Amino acid sequence: xxxxxxxxxxxxxxxxxxxxxxxxxxxxxxxxxxxxxxxxxxxxxxxxxxxxxxxxxxxxxxxxxxxxxxxxxxxxxxxxxxxxxxxxxxxxxxxxxxxxxxxxxxxxxxxxxxxxxxxxxxxxxxxxxxxxxxxxxxxxxxxxxxxxxxxxxxxxxxxxxxxxxxxxxxxxxxxxxxxxxxxxxxxxxxxxxxxxxxxxxxxxxxxxxxxxxxxxxxxxxxxxxxxxxxxxxxxxxxxxxxxxxxxxxxxxxxxxxxxxxxxxxxxxxxxxxxxxxxxxxxxxxxxxxxxxxxxxxxxxxxxxxxxxxxxxxxxxxxxxxxxxxxxxxxxxxxxxxxxxxxxxxxxxxxxxxxxxxxxxxxxxxxxxxxxxxxxxxxxxxxxxxxxxxxxxxxxxxxxxxxxxxxxxxxxxxxxxxxxxxxxxxxxxxxxxxxxxxxxxxxxxxxxxxxxxxxxxxxxxxxxxxxxxxxxxxxxxxxxxxxxxxxxxxxxxxxxxxxxxxxxxxxxxxxxxxxxxxxxxxxxxxxxxxxxxxxxxxxxxxxxxxxxxxxxxxxxxxxxxxxxxxxxxxxxxxxxxxxxxxxxxxxxxxxxxxxxxxxxxxxxxxxxxxxxxxxxxxxxxxxxxxxxxxxxxxxxxxxxxxxxxxxxxxxxxxxxxxxxxxxxxxxxxxxxxxxxxxxxxxxxxxxxxxxxxxxxxxxxxxxxxxxxxxxxxxxxxxxxxxxxxxxxxxxxxxxxxxxxxxxxxxxxxxxxxxxxxxxxxxxxxxxxxxxxxxxxxxxxxxxxxxxxxxxxxxxxxxxxxxxxxxxxxxxxxxxxxxxxxxxxxxxxxxxxxxxxxxxxxxxxxxxxxxxxxxxxxxxxxxxxxxxxxxxxxxxxxxxxxxxxxxxxxxxxxxxxxxxxxxxxxxxxxxxxxxxxxxxxxxxxxxxxxxxxxxxxxxxxxxxxxxxxxxxxxxxxxxxxxxxxxxxxxxxxxxxxxxxxxxxxxxxxxxxxxxxx
Numbered sequence: 001x002x003x004x005x006x007x008x009x010x011x012x013x014x015x016x017x018x019x020x021x022x023x024x025x026x027x028x029x030x031x032x033x034x035x036x037x038x039x040x041x042x043x044x045x046x047x048x049x050x051x052x053x054x055x056x057x058x059x060x061x062x063x064x065x066x067x068x069x070x071x072x073x074x075x076x077x078x079x080x081x082x083x084x085x086x087x088x089x090x091x092x093x094x095x096x097x098x099x100x101x102x103x104x105x106x107x108x109x110x111x112x113x114x115x116x117x118x119x120x121x122x123x124x125x126x127x128x129x130x131x132x133x134x135x136x137x138x139x140x141x142x143x144x145x146x147x148x149x150x151x152x153x154x155x156x157x158x159x160x161x162x163x164x165x166x167x168x169x170x171x172x173x174x175x176x177x178x179x180x181x182x183x184x185x186x187x188x189x190x191x192x193x194x195x196x197x198x199x200x201x202x203x204x205x206x207x208x209x210x211x212x213x214x215x216x217x218x219x220x221x222x223x224x225x226x227x228x229x230x231x232x233x234x235x236x237x238x239x240x241x242x243x244x245x246x247x248x249x250x251x252x253x254x255x256x257x258x259x260x261x262x263x264x265x266x267x268x269x270x271x272x273x274x275x276x277x278x279x280x281x282x283x284x285x286x287x288x289x290x291x292x293x294x295x296x297x298x299x300x301x302x303x304x305x306x307x308x309x310x311x312x313x314x315x316x317x318x319x320x321x322x323x324x325x326x327x328x329x330x331x332x333x334x335x336x337x338x339x340x341x342x343x344x345x346x347x348x349x350x351x352x353x354x355x356x357x358x359x360x361x362x363x364x365x366x367x368x369x370x371x372x373x374x375x376x377x378x379x380x381x382x383x384x385x386x387x388x389x390x391x392x393x394x395x396x397x398x399x400x401x402x403x404x405x406x407x408x409x410x411x412x413x414x415x416x417x418x419x420x421x422x423x424x425x426x427x428x429x430x431x432x433x434x435x436x437x438x439x440x441x442x443x444x445x446x447x448x449x450x451x452x453x454x455x456x457x458x459x460x461x462x463x464x465x466x467x468x469x470x471x472x473x474x475x476x477x478x479x480x481x482x483x484x485x486x487x488x489x490x491x492x493x494x495x496x497x498x499x500x501x502x503x504x505x506x507x508x509x510x511x512x513x514x515x516x517x518x519x520x521x522x523x524x525x526x527x528x529x530x531x532x533x534x535x536x537x538x539x540x541x542x543x544x545x546x547x548x549x550x551x552x553x554x555x556x557x558x559x560x561x562x563x564x565x566x567x568x569x570x571x572x573x574x575x576x577x578x579x580x581x582x583x584x585x586x587x588x589x590x591x592x593x594x595x596x597x598x599x600x601x602x603x604x605x606x607x608x609x610x611x612x613x614x615x616x617x618x619x620x621x622x623x624x625x626x627x628x629x630x631x632x633x634x635x636x637x638x639x640x641x642x643x644x645x646x647x648x649x650x651x652x653x654x655x656x657x658x659x660x661x662x663x664x665x666x667x668x669x670x671x672x673x674x675x676x677x678x679x680x681x682x683x684x685x686x687x688x689x690x691x692x693x694x695x696x697x698x699x700x701x702x703x704x705x706x707x708x709x710x711x712x713x714x715x716x717x718x719x720x721x722x723x724x725x726x727x728x729x730x731x732x733x734x735x736x737x738x739x740x741x742x743x744x745x746x747x748x749x750x751x752x753x754x755x756x757x758x759x760x761x762x763x764x765x766x767x768x769x770x771x772x773x774x775x776x777x778x779x780x781x782x783x784x785x786x787x788x789x790x791x792x793x794x795x796x797x798x799x800x801x802x803x804x805x806x807x808x809x810x811x812x813x814x815x816x817x818x819x820x821x822x823x824x825x826x827x828x829x830x831x832x833x834x835x836x837x838x839x840x841x842x843x844x845x846x847x848x849x850x851x852x853x854x855x856x857x858x859x860x861x862x863x864x865x866x867x868x869x870x871x872x873x874x875x876x877x878x879x880x881x882x883x884x885x886x887x888x889x890x891x892x893x894x895x896x897x898x899x900x901x902x903x904x905x906x907x908x909x910x911x912x913x914x915x916x917x918x919x920x921x922x923x924x925x926x927x928x929x930x931x932x933x934x935x936x937x938x939x940x941x942x943x944x945x946x947x948x949x950x951x952x953x954x955x956x957x958x959x960x961x962x963x964x965x966x967x968x969x970x971x972x973x974x975x976x977x978x979x980x981x982x983x984x985x986x987x988x989x990x991x992x993x994x995x
Contacts, residue, residue: 012719012744012755012802012803013719013720014720014722015785015801015802015803015804016717016722016785016786016787016801016802016803017785017786017787017800017801017802017804017808018785019781019783019784019785020781020784020785020787020799020801020808021808022808022809024781024784024809024848025799025808025809025810025811025847025848026811026847026848026849026850026851027797027811027813027816027845027846027847027849027851028495028845028846028849028850028851028852029816029843029844029845029852029853029854030493030494030495030832030844030845030846030849030854031492031493031495031843031844031854032837032841032842032843032844032854033423033424033427033492033841033842033844034424034427034428034838034840034841034842035053035055035066035424035425035427035428035840035841036055036060036061036062036064036837036838036840036841037055037056037057037058037060037061037062037063037838038055038056038058038402039053039054039055039056039398039402039404039428040054040055040056040063040084040085040086041053041054041085041086041087041088041375041398042054042088042375042376042377042396042398043088043089043090043095043377044090044377044378044379044380044388044396045090045384045461046379046380046381046382046383046384046388047090047131047382047384047866047867047868047869048069048090048109048461048462048861048862048863048866049069049070049458049459049460049461049866050067050068050069050090050109050459050461050462050861051067051068051069051377051396051421051422051425051458051459052065052066052067052068052088052090052095053065053066053067053068053088053425054066054084054085054086054087054088054097055084055085056084056085057082057083057084057100060837060838060839060841061837061838061841062078062079062082062083063079063082063083063084063085063099063100064076064077064078064079064085065077065079065085065088065095065097065107066424067095067109067112067462067861068421068422068424068425068459068462069422069459069460069461069462069463069859069861070457070459070460070461070462071464071501072422072423072464072498072501072859073422073459073461073462073463073464073859073860073861074422074424074857074859075112075856075857075859075861076856076857077095077097077107077112077114079097079099079103079105080103080105080114080117081101081103083099083100083101083103084099084100085097085098085099085100086098086099086100086124087127089127089128089129089136090129090131090384091129091130091131091133091134091136091150092131092134092868093108093109093110093862093864094106094107094108094109094115094150095107095108095109096127096129096136096150098124098127102119102120102122102123102124103117103118103119104117104118104119104120104124104127104136104138104148105117106118106150106153109861109862110861110862110864112856112857112859112861115153116153118148118153118155120138120140120146120148120155121140121146122140122141122142122144123140123141123175124138124139124140124141125139125140125141125175125176125177126138126139126176126177126178126179126192127139127179128179128180128181129150130181130186130871130888131384131385131868131871132186132868132871132888133186133888133891133892133895134149134150134151134152134892134896134903135147135148135149135150135156135158135891135895135896136148136150137158137179137189137895139175139176139177139178139179139191140175140176141175141176142162142173142175143161143162143163143164143165143173143174143175143176143193144159144160144161144162144176145158145159145160145176145179145191146158146159146160147159147895147896149896149900151903152896152900152903156895156896156897156900157895157896157897158894158895158896158897160191160200162174162193163191163193163198163200163207164193164195164196164198166207167198167207167210168195171195174193174194174195175193175194176191176192176193177192177193177194177237177238177239177240178190178191178192178237178238178239178240178241179191179192180192180240180241180242180387181387182242182246183242183243183244183245183246183313183385183386183387183872184245184246184872184873184874184875185246185873185874185885185886186871186886186887186888186891187201187202187203187884187886187890187891187894188200188201188202188208188246189201189202190240190241190242190249191240192237192239192240192251193237194236194237195212195234195236195237196210196211196212196213196237196251197210197211197237197240197249197251197261198210198211199211199249199263202886202891202894202895203884203886203894209261209263209265209266210266211240211249211251211259211261211266211268212234213234213235213237213251213253213257213259213268213271214232214233214234215232215233215234215235215257215271215279216232217231217232219279220279221233221235221255221257221271221279222235222253222255222256222257222273222279222299223235223255223256223299233255235253235254235255235257236253236254237251237252237253237254238252238253238254238301238302239251239252239302239304239305240252241305241306241307241387242263242307242387243263243307243316243341244307244308244309244313244314244316244386244389244390245313245314245341246263247262247263247264247341247344248260248261248262248263248269249261249262249263250305250307250318252302252305252320252323253302254301254302255299256273256274256299256300256301256302256322256323257271257272257273257279258271258272258273258274258302258305258318258320258323259271259272260356262352264344269349269352269353269356270353270356270357272356272357273323274320274323274324274334274336274362275324275325277356277357277358278357298325298326299323299324299325299326300322300323300324300325300326300372301322301323302320302321302322302323303321303322303372303373303374303375304320304321304322304373304374304375304376305318305319305320305321306318306319306376306378306387306388306389307387307389308378308389308390308392308409308410309386309389309390309391310391311391312340313386313390313872314340314341315339315340315341316338316339316341317335317336317337317338317359317410318335318336318338319333319334319335319376319378319395319409320333320334320335320336321333321334321372321373321374321375321376321397322372322373322374329369330364330366331366331367331368331369331370331371331372331373332364332365332366332367332373332397332412333364333365333367333373333376333395333397333407333412334362334363334364334365335362335363335364335365335409335410335412336359336362337359337360337361337362337363337410338355338356338359338360339355339359339360341355342355363412364412365395365397365407365409365410365412366412367397367399367405367407368399368403368405368430368484370401371399371400371401371403372399372400373397373398373399373400373405374398374399374400375397375398376395376396376397376398377395377396377398378392378394378395378409379392379393379394379395379396379409379458380392380393381393382869383869384868384869385869385871385872386872392409393408393409393455393456394406394407394408394409394415394455394458395407395409401431402428402431402840403428403429403430403431403483404425404428404429404430405429405430406420406421406429406458408455415455416452416454416505417429418450418452418454418488418503418504418505419450419452419454419502419503420454420457420458420459421458421459422459423490423503426480426482426488426503427480427840427841427842428840429482430482430483430484431482431483431839431840432480432481432482432483432840433481433482433483433519433520434480434481434520434521434522434523434824435478435479435480435481435824435826435834435842436478436479436522436523436524436525436826437476437477437478437479437492437826437828437834438476438477438479438524438525438526438527439474439475439476439477439527439828439829440474440475440477440525440527440528440530441473441474441475441527441528442470442473442474442475442499444527444528444529444530445475445477445491445500445530446499446500448500448504448530448546448581449500449502449579450502450503450504450505450577450579450580450581451577451578451579451580452505452574452576452577452578452580453553453576453577453578454576461861461863461866462859462860462861462863463859463860464859464860465857465858465859465860466497467493467495467496467497467498468495468496468497469496469497470496470497470499471494471495471496471830472494472496472830474527474829475491475493475500476491476492476493476494476828476830476832476834476844477489477490477491477492477525478490478491478492478834479523479525479532481508481520481521481523481534484509484518485507485508485509485510485515485518485520486505486506486507486508486509487505487506487508487520487523487532487534488503488504488505489503489504489505489525489532490502490503490504492834492844493844494830494832494846495844495846504580504581505580506532506534506544506580506581506583507574508520508534508536508542510572510574510583511542511544511569511572511583511586512536512538512540512542512569512586513558513569513572517537517538518536518538519536519537519538520534520535520536520537521535521536521537521592521593521594522534522535522593522594522595522596522606523535523596524596524597524598524604525598526598526599526600527600528600528728528729529545529546529600529602530545530546530581531543531544531545531546531598531604531618532544532545532581532598533596533597533598533604533606534596535592535593535596535606536592536593537592537593538592539588539589539590539591539592539593539608540586540587540588540589540593541586541587541588541589541593541596541604541606541614541616542569542583542585542586543583543584543585543586543598543604543616543618543621544581544582544583544584545581545582545584545618546579546580546581546582547579547582548578548579549573549574549575549577549578549579549580549582551571551573551575552575552576552577552578553575553576554575555575556571556572556573556575557571558571558572559571563622564620564621564622564623565587565614565622565623565626566585566586566587566616566620566621566622566623567585567586567587567588568584568585569583569584569585569586570582570583570584584618584621585616585621587606587614587616587623589606589608589612589614590608590610590612591608591609591610591612591654592608592609593606593607593608593609594607594608594609594654594655594656594680595607595654595655595656595657595658595677595678596658597658597659597660599660599727600726600727600728600729601660601673601727601728601729601732602617602618602619603615603616603617603618603660603673603675603689603697603727604616604618605658605660605675605677606658607629607654607655607656607658607677608654608655609654610628610652610654611628611629611630611652611653611654611655612626612627612628613625613626613627613628613629613655613677614626615675615687615689615699617696617697619696620696622696624696624697624698624699625687625698625699627701629653629654629655629677629679629683629685630653632683632685632701632704633653633683651681653679653680653681653683654679654680655677655678655679656678656679656680656710656711656712657677657678657711657712657713657714658675658676658677658678658714659675659676659714659715659716659726660673660674660675660676660726660727661673661674661676661716661725661726661727661743661745662674662716662725662726662727662728662731662732662734662735662741662743663716663718663725663741663742663743663758664740664741664742664743665686665688665702665757665758665759666757666758666759666760669740670735670738670740671735671739671740671741672688672689672690672735673688673689673690673697673727673732673735674686674687674688674689674702674716674727674758675687675688675689675699676714676716676745676758678710678711678712678714678747678749679710679711680710680711681706681710682706682707682708682709682710682711682749682751683704683705683706683707683711684704684705684706684707684711684714684745684747684758685701685703685704686701686702686703686704686705686758686759687699687700687701687702688700688702702758702759703758703759703760704759705747705756705758705759705760705761706761707747707749707751707752707754707765708749708751708752708767709749709750709751709752709772710749710750711747711748711749712748712749712750712773712774712775712776712823713746713747713748713775713776713777714745714746714747714748715745715746715747715748715777715778716743716744716745716746717743717744717745717746717778717786717802718741718742718743719742719743719744719757720742722785722786722802724778724829725741725743743757744756744757744758744763744803745757745758746778746788746802746803748773748776748788748790749773750768750772750773750774751767751768751772751773752765752766752767752768753765753766753768753773753776753788753800753805754766755802755803755805764803764804764805765805766800766805768792770794771792771793771794772792772793773790773791773792773793774790774791774792774793774822774823774825775790775791775822775823775824775825775826775827776788776789776790776791776827777789777827777828777829778802778829779799779827779828779829779830779831779847780829780830780831781831781848782848786802787799787800787801787802787808788800788801788802788805789827789831789847791813791817791822791825791827791833791835792822793819793822794814795812795813795814795815795819796810796811796812796813796814797810797811797812797813797833797847798810798811799847811847813833813835813845816835816837816843816845817833817835817836817837817843817845818835818836818837818838821835821836822835824836830846831846831847831848832844832845832846833845833846833847871888873885
């Protein structure tokens with residue numbers, strides 16, 4: 001019976017929830033943003049312009065692969081079983097992943113579904129693919145290399161036995177560490193074992209070169225410990241890769257040594273580290289000292305290396321993650337710019353050695369401190385060849401903390417991910433510390449398109465699926481505060497079509513004039529004007545407004561200017577932003593900001609941990625009111641809800657919730673702008689804002705009400721209609737015409753809820769049963785009415801009627817959202833829930849749904865018109881000297897065997913060719929077509945199989961003739977040179993004799 005009396009107690013005569021019933025309350029999981037778990041690996045496809053991200057299997061989510069494209073294109077590919085993703089490879093229209101349970105999964109980019117999974121006969125230690133091949137070569141723990149046919153989705157007959165074991169029969173078993181195809185000669189294969197590297201030829205089915213790194217006694221090597229110098233050492237290999245032209249081989253070792261080898265004769269050219277060169281000499285010191293005298297610093301392992309090249313593959317550089325002393329203060333990637341490679345045929349051994357010993361330039365691409373770069377992904381301009389290292393414009397670094405950093409290459413400048421990467425990647429670029437959601441008018445948001453200078457787009461692939469048309473006039477704009485002091489804003493939508501997909505960004509660190517101690521705690525955006533207020537732990541309140549930057553492209557020195565209690569910071573606008581949100585002014589308070597609210601009518605109010613409260617009028621801007629809550633501690637109404645004086649004196653009080661409204665106070669005959677401030681001790685303080693004679697506004701204290709528990713939400717309501725009585729521009733404009741709004745306050749605390757007319761304490765209240773309320777708001781379902789929606793500590797979402805406060809329905813959301821972070825969840829007026837599911841992922845739920853689960857993305861990833869460029873081949877000189885040219889088609893026969901039918905892509909290409917030739921055949925005269933032109937489709941397949949069978953025999957005959965061809969070519973060259981010399985001598989003699 002209590003709920004029947006609450007309406008009358010609160011002074012509300014209508015039931016605002018009359019049209020709501022339990023059947024309407026059902027949780028829909030609309031979408032998710034962010035990354036479900038820690039990122040483990042990255043891959044980029046320059047042809048399709050897609051980025052793939054693999055994750056680990058953790059308590060927050062299972063391992064899966066995310067594929068991101070332009071704008072909001074995103075597809076999640078779950079693994080067939082619970083595991084962590086270890087590696088990702090793009091192969092034409094497929095994506096190959098390797099997980100921690102040694103399973104190879106093949107996904108289709110066209111259908112975004114798994115095609116096949118394969119478990120090799122042994123532990124998987126390395127996998128390599130090539131855009132022009134339909135195979136994945138897999139290195140195993142026992143040292144063997146097997147192949148998997150991605151097109152036929154079955155194992156291929158090729159198997160390369162442990163070549164290191166064949167060369168060193170007494171060596172202990174060594175696994176395959178790395179695999180790499182020759183960048184120009186696809187028939188040459190580099191296999192890296194733990195003990196060394198081997199060049200293998202598919203043409204001869206034999207190893208051609210062996211690379212084994214040995215440090216002689218007395219040589220320092222790459223280790224920092226001088227006590228190991230007295231014995232010969234063989235540091236284990238960690239990675240092996242080709243020079244972009246295939247002329248040299250680079251091996252990285254566990255002692256941080258970088259060894260360059262001659263790929264033609266197998267000799268070592270140079271051994272060095274990042275800091276030192278010529279490690280083979282005795283007595284060479286690494287100069288890697290520890291933090292105290294007489295100690296040495298350990299080095300980070302070589303996590304990853306890439307031999308990059310520009311448009312000219314001879315202009316190269318080596319990008320390295322790791323290999324630096326752990327005591328180094330500067331963290332990041334090391335780039336060794338080698339410059340133009342000397343011509344191998346005309347360069348001496350000394351010239352080649354100096355080329356690698358004394359690079360053109362060496363520098364560090366800086367990354368955030370306290371984290372190492374454990375992996376990286378290059379962003380090539382257009383070509384997928386040269387192991388993905390051809391003409392890269394940027395690099396995405398993966399840090400040990402799980403965050404990502406995007407840097408330009410080779411300069412190392414930080415690249416802003418705003419409108420460059422998918423919004424989900426912004427959750428880890430860097431981590432998000434806090435989020436808020438603003439309910440912004442649609443027309444206002446459509447006009448907020450930032451004009452920021454940026455480089456070429458990184459992600460341009462994919463196409464979004466069609467979504468339902470716009471469901472609500474206002475948009476859910478999420479504000480995310482990142483660890484680097486930036487705040488990014490974007491539309492999370494309502495599960496509908498998002499018209500403005502762009503992201504906004506403000507640099508709070510730049511606005512306050514420092515890079516450290518920029519921890520954003522509170523954010524508030526005005527839904528009608530787009531003004532943004534940001535509160536920091538250090539006590540600053542920074543206000544941003546939309547506008548143009550008159551100093552666009554220029555760095556302006558800050559001139560300190562203070563007036564009306566504020567500091568002007570307009571000159572701290574970002575030079576690269578021509579139009580956008582720019583800093584306006586800043587207020588410095590005492591203690592961290594605990595509450596913040598930017599109204600739609602030009603007022604900003606902020607509360608501080610030491611109990612302070614400030615009201616700012618943006619029309620000045622100026623501080624129009626400043627006080628402390630302790631000044632009103634003895635003026636609270638409501639004895640049944642008030643704490644004792646002794647408790648009030650012992651506990652500090654500070655604002656936790658601020659809200660602006662327009663309504664008539666008890667005893668007033670007119671309506672006015674009101675400011676409501678809730679505290680951690682359960683008090684609600686009411687202030688009145690009235691226009692002054694000088695054109696500004698004044699603030700005065702009206703009353704205070706005491707409740708139980710910390711105030712988490714204050715909702716002003718129209719007591720006649722049930723609509724929000726917020727301080728909107730329409731409501732404030734109506735005050736001039738004498739419009740009166742009879743309103744009540746719905747105040748939710750952690751312990752209960754109360755409906756009353758301010759500033760009186762009389763009203764209806766309800767206490768929560770056994771659990772605390774972490775987040776709450778008033779929501780509306782179409783025209784059926786309003787309800788109170790709350791998230792509770794038992795993992796449930798419950799709705800209550802207004803004003804009776806009777807429970808309407810309850811549903812469990814603890815299996816979707818993280819209950820421990822319910823207090824950080826946001827509830828929007830339309831019934832949307834935005835909450836955390838893990839450290840870097842959020843879910844968008846809607847309580848007025850049908851109980852449906854998250855559906856798979858229908859975005860399209862594959863662009864069938866994007867063609868893979870031809871693979872680089874050997875040079876004319878190499879071909880003339882007898883090097884046999886092997887094509888990817890030949891590799892199909894060498895790896896797949898002579899009985900392998902043509903691949904599906906070859907069949908589709910043949911069909912397309914026949915379609916193009918069909919009109920020509922029809923117009924041709926009868927009998928003029930050749931037998932080959934009349935060849936049918938299946939006849940073509942039979943001919944292809946015969947040609948593939950003959951390829952192996954032809955290749956063997958060709959290799960037998962290599963020596964003969966080389967000898968004949970050398971004889972011809974000698975004859976030609978002798979003839980030219982004779983002509984030159986005769987011409988000189990003739991000129992002297994006057995002929």
